[in-house]
Amino acid sequence: MADFETPKFREYPAVPLIKQDEMAGGGPFVSRAEFDTDLGYPGELPEDWKEKTLDKMGDLLGRYRSLQVFMDSCIKCGACTDKCHYFIGTNDPKNMPVARQDLMRKVYRRYFTFAGKYFPKLVGAVDLTEDVLDEWYNYYHQCSECRRCSVFCPMGIDTAEVTMAAREILAHVGKAQKYSNQIIQKVYKIGNNLGLPGKALKGILEDLEEEMEDECGVPVKFNMDEVGCEALLMTPSADFFAEPHIDGLIGYGKVLHELGITWTVSSKASEAANFGLFIGSYDNMQKISMRIREAAIELKVKRIIFGECGHAWRVAYSFLNTLAGPFDFLDQNYPIPQHILEVTYGALQEGKLRMNKEENDHLTMTFHDSCNVARASRIGDYPGSQFDIPRAVIQAACNNYVDMDSDTIKDATFCCGGGGGILTDDLMELRVKGALPRMEALKQVTEESGVTNIAAICAICKSQFTKTLPYYGFEMDAIMSVHQLVSEAIVMTGSEQEKDLDGTEEDDKTESDD
Amino acid sequence: MATITVEGKEIEVDEEGYLVDLSTWFPAIATEMAKIDEVEMGDDHWDIINFLREYYEEYQIAPAVRVLTKAVAKKLGKEKGNSKYLYELFPYGPGKQACKFAGLPKPTGCV
Numbered sequence: 001m002a003d004f005e006t007p008k009f010r011e012y013p014a015v016p017l018i019k020q021d022e023m024a025g026g027g028p029f030v031s032r033a034e035f036d037t038d039l040g041y042p043g044e045l046p047e048d049w050k051e052k053t054l055d056k057m058g059d060l061l062g063r064y065r066s067l068q069v070f071m072d073s074c075i076k077c078g079a080c081t082d083k084c085h086y087f088i089g090t091n092d093p094k095n096m097p098v099a100r101q102d103l104m105r106k107v108y109r110r111y112f113t114f115a116g117k118y119f120p121k122l123v124g125a126v127d128l129t130e131d132v133l134d135e136w137y138n139y140y141h142q143c144s145e146c147r148r149c150s151v152f153c154p155m156g157i158d159t160a161e162v163t164m165a166a167r168e169i170l171a172h173v174g175k176a177q178k179y180s181n182q183i184i185q186k187v188y189k190i191g192n193n194l195g196l197p198g199k200a201l202k203g204i205l206e207d208l209e210e211e212m213e214d215e216c217g218v219p220v221k222f223n224m225d226e227v228g229c230e231a232l233l234m235t236p237s238a239d240f241f242a243e244p245h246i247d248g249l250i251g252y253g254k255v256l257h258e259l260g261i262t263w264t265v266s267s268k269a270s271e272a273a274n275f276g277l278f279i280g281s282y283d284n285m286q287k288i289s290m291r292i293r294e295a296a297i298e299l300k301v302k303r304i305i306f307g308e309c310g311h312a313w314r315v316a317y318s319f320l321n322t323l324a325g326p327f328d329f330l331d332q333n334y335p336i337p338q339h340i341l342e343v344t345y346g347a348l349q350e351g352k353l354r355m356n357k358e359e360n361d362h363l364t365m366t367f368h369d370s371c372n373v374a375r376a377s378r379i380g381d382y383p384g385s386q387f388d389i390p391r392a393v394i395q396a397a398c399n400n401y402v403d404m405d406s407d408t409i410k411d412a413t414f415c416c417g418g419g420g421g422i423l424t425d426d427l428m429e430l431r432v433k434g435a436l437p438r439m440e441a442l443k444q445v446t447e448e449s450g451v452t453n454i455a456a457i458c459a460i461c462k463s464q465f466t467k468t469l470p471y472y473g474f475e476m477d478a479i480m481s482v483h484q485l486v487s488e489a490i491v492m493t494g495s496e497q498e499k500d501l502d503g504t505e506e507d508d509k510t511e512s513d514d
Numbered sequence: 515m516a517t518i519t520v521e522g523k524e525i526e527v528d529e530e531g532y533l534v535d536l537s538t539w540f541p542a543i544a545t546e547m548a549k550i551d552e553v554e555m556g557d558d559h560w561d562i563i564n565f566l567r568e569y570y571e572e573y574q575i576a577p578a579v580r581v582l583t584k585a586v587a588k589k590l591g592k593e594k595g596n597s598k599y600l601y602e603l604f605p606y607g608p609g610k611q612a613c614k615f616a617g618l619p620k621p622t623g624c625v
Contacts, residue, residue, distance in 0.1 A: 027528050178529075183622050193623030200573035200592070204581060240625040241578040242609070243597055273624060309624075423624060425530065425610070459624035467607075 003073055006471045007089055007436045009210030009443055013080040013407075022092040027138035028426045029178040034179050036176055036187050039284055044174040050128055054111055056172045060165050061112065066158065073155045074098060080149035080159070085414050087393060089433030090228045095487065097149035097159045103136055104166050114115050137175050140166040143428055145420035146371035147276065152230075152412055163420070164280025179424035180275045182409045187288055192237035192271035199223070204240050207250045208250060213239040216495040220257040222249075223264035225299065231256070232264040232296050234272040234316070234337070235307025236459035238447050244481045245462055248308050249306060251483025251490070253343050256305075258353060258492045266295035272312035273459070278421035285315065289323040291318075302331040303337050308456030310370035310419070313339060317377035339379045341457065344486060345389045348396050354491040355503060357399045364400035366451045366483065367391055368438065369413035370458035384410075390457055390482055398491040402449040408441040416456070431464060439472040446474075520546045525535045530584050532613075532620050539567075539617030547615045559603055559615075561590065566616040570598070 033043025047053055061068045082088065087095040102124075109116030109125035112453060127130065148398035153159075161295060185435040186195040205222035212220035223229060233256075239249040247393035256263050269291040275287030296304055304327075306316050316337045322329065325337045335342060349355045367390055373379060379386040387410045396399050408414050417434030445451040456462050456479060465479035491497045515526045516533065526534040531540060531547065536590050544563055558577045565585055569577040577585070579597055587595020600608035610619050 010531055144612075179622070186622060194575065194625065195619075195623075196575050197573065200575045203573065204578050207581065208585070236624050241621070241623075242625040244578050246578065246580050463624050476601070 004014060006433070007433055008077060009472075010441055010450060013088075013440070014419035016088055017093045017162055018044055018093045019091040020093060023090045023095065023138075023142060024092075025138055025147070026134070027141045027177075030137070030177040030425055031171075031181040031317045035178065035181040036171070036174070036244070038185050039171075039176075039181055040189055041181070041279070042174050043173045045130075045178075049130075049133075049173045052173050053128060053133065053169055056169045057165075058107070058112070059106075060168065064161070064165070066161055067298065070101070070162055071105055071112075071156045074101065074105065074157060075155060077154060077156060078125055079152045082154050083116040083149045084143075084389075085146075085148070085417060085437045086344075086430065086434045087296065088145070089417070089436040090142070092432070093143075093259040094144055097143075100139050101157070101159060101162045103132075103139055107132060116184070127462070133170065133173065133175060137170055140170070141422065141427070143420065144371070144415045144418065144434070146415035147375045148371065148412065148415065151375065160420070166280075167214070167278075167421075168224060171281070174277065177421060179426070180279050184275050184279070184284055184288070186249040187271055187275075187291075188306060191266075191268050193272075193273050194237040194241055196237055196240060196270065198267035198270075199242055201265070201267055205265070207373070208246075208253070212250070213449045216254075216492060217499075218257065218492050218495050219263070220253045220492075221300055222253055223262075223395070225267050226264040227298075228300050229262055229264040231303040231305045232269075232292075232299055232301040233263050233265050233305050233307060234312070235265070236272045236273050236312060238459040238463060239307055240270070240457075242305070242463060244477065244479060244484050245308075245459055247484035247487060248481025248482075251481065251485075251487035252305075252307055252340050253491050254487055254492060255340070255353065255483070257348065258490065259343070259347055261303075261343070262300055264301070266299060268298075269295035270308055272309045272316070274315040275314055275421060277311055277315050286321070286323045289315065291321070293324040296327075297329065303338060304330065304336065305340055305343060307340050308459065308483065309455040310372035310460060314372040314376040314377070314437050325334075336441040337509065340483065342378050342390050343395055344393050344483070345380070348374075348393065354394075354498075355396050355486075355489040356491050356497065357489055359366065359488045360398040360485055361400070363398060363453050363485075364402060364449065365394055365398050365480075366402050366404050366442065366445050366454050367394055367482075368416065368454050368456045369409055370402075370456060370461050371413060371415050371419055371484050373457060374411055374413045380444070387411075390455075394482055394485055396456055397485040402445050403452050404441040404445050408437065414438045414441065416458075416461040416464040417468060419458075419460050423460050423464055428467075432468050435468040439474075440469070443472070453478050453480050455485060456484045457482050517599060518543075518546060519551070530614075530620060536617055536619070542614040543617060552603065552610065552616075553611070555615075558590070559612075562600065562608065563587070563616045564613050565589075566612055566618060570616070570618050576609060576618050578595045579609060582608060
């Protein structure tokens with residue numbers, strides 16, 4: 001449907017040839033006042049936009065010491081240039097992380113450094129014009145804030161923070177992105193990114209309960225707004241809506257049921273995602289986070305468990321206590337917050353879950369590390385456990401597992417191509433092109449090791465792959481949720497699956513009668 | 515604001531081609547939008563469109579993929595109750611393309 005060419009698989013990874021201005025353009029749809037004002041933005045370019053832009057930039061430079069350091073410390077070594085999936089996929093030199101950062105750095109130099117104020121030409125400083133802002137808007141929406149480049153930066157510059165700052169500045173002068181802001185507005189008005197009202201959510205959850213009863217013969221509960229449960233489940237609303245996401249939700253439900261952990265979702269905080277992170281807005285990130293605290297208090301839970309969502313987990317793991325803490329009202333014996341993979345992995349270690357791996361014998365799996373889990377947080381309690389735990393859970397549910405090339409996984413994982421507020425139809429060309437390195441690594445293991453499917457622990461990755469896999473010749477349903485595999489393999493006590501494996505009491509009786 | 519012309523009427527749509535005002539929908543709009551997307555509307559398509567509109571009427575949101583596939587399976591037979599069938603009808607996805615034709619707002623978020 002979209003008018004562009006899907007990149008071809010390369011024989012071997014090499015620094016791409018440059019195509020100047022390949023991705024020049026207007027960027028994604030710009031937000032409007034109707035979405036923006038609830039978020040604290042003007043929604044249109046104010047008359048004094050130049051002053052406001054520089055004021056905001058000065059404000060952020062003062063507030064985040066990191067940003068100041070990142071503006072000053074780039075030594076132009078070039079280590080980051082070929083590390084970005086968007087540069088690899090688009091060949092546009094402004095998508096080299098250093099060049100994208102430099103769009104802001106040039107303005108920073110002009111107005112915030114001595115040399116730039118007096119000798120701008122000597123230090124590559126430029127005046128702030130509306131064209132400059134438009135270029136920022138376009139290219140700062142060609143970064144998924146995945147931070148792969150930062151892993152290779154000898155100065156430790158975090159490109160994502162530069163992108164976030166740029167987007168926050170742009171939003172203050174009426175150049176925010178429609179996709180992210182419309183979503184945040186829905187979180188405030190309805191409770192989740194989708195705009196899924198409580199009544200519809202309740203209907204979906206009741207359907208799932210019925211389905212579980214039919215399929216498994218055990219009452220797996222999917223509660224909503226149930227006061228007094230042990231845990232509040234915070235999961236992306238895509239888990240209620242899309243495939244393969246919902247298959248993961250069913251997996252969480254089965255695991256929690258088997259462990260006897262009662263849980264509920266909240267209709268008010270029916271969304272784990274926090275797009276405040278993507279747009280670089282501390283205020284919105286905090287406001288979105290406060291819903292979790294309020295829901296936990298109202299529902300009188302002892303624990304908060306997060307489902308499979310990459311950036312939500314970053315916000316939860318790294319910032320939740322600062323944004324919405326202290327969580328002194330929760331049971332301090334559990335991690336606050338806890339990831340569903342920690343629950344499942346812990347239970348597997350203790351031998352509390354019975355798994356029939358043969359259920360997944362038709363699959364050979366690989367795992368896509370989601371950027372915000374891999375590089376910006378941790379699951380588990382030792383360095384690198386965020387890489388080991390998902391793999392251990394997959395391998396507890398499947399006999400066949402193969403990793404992709406070591407340059408493309410764990411802390412060097414390639415972004416799915418849709419993270420950081422990019423997962424919108426108006427950026428489909430960028431999304432498809434940015435998926436190239438991940439698709440190449442997947443192609444390699446399908447050919448060399450017979451991999452059939454790829455699992456992920458992030459709603460964005462799952463949706464992005466559903467859309468982009470077909471462009472590269474894969475089936476759209478090759479992407480799976482990690483807890484979908486768990487769901488297929490788990491043998492719950494008293495379930496039909498258990499009876500099939502062990503035989504029923506009547507069977508035993510018949511056998512002994514014989 | 516962009517518009518499309520259907521039976522001589524100017525209908526307002528947003529930058530992504532979705533109806534601005536849901537109440538302005540009438541069946542020829544779906545046919546016209548399908549034509550723009552190069553989709554030929556048959557009875558099977560209309561079954562989906564009608565279900566979407568009924569569900570929206572009650573729940574104020576498009577149905578989840580699972581809800582939709584289950585409803586299709588019930589009405590049109592088990593072999594059609596899957597996303598593959600829906601993608602055959604609406605290549606850009608039942609969630610987005612079919613919603614657009616049905617006059618519903620676009621599902622947003624990580625979907």
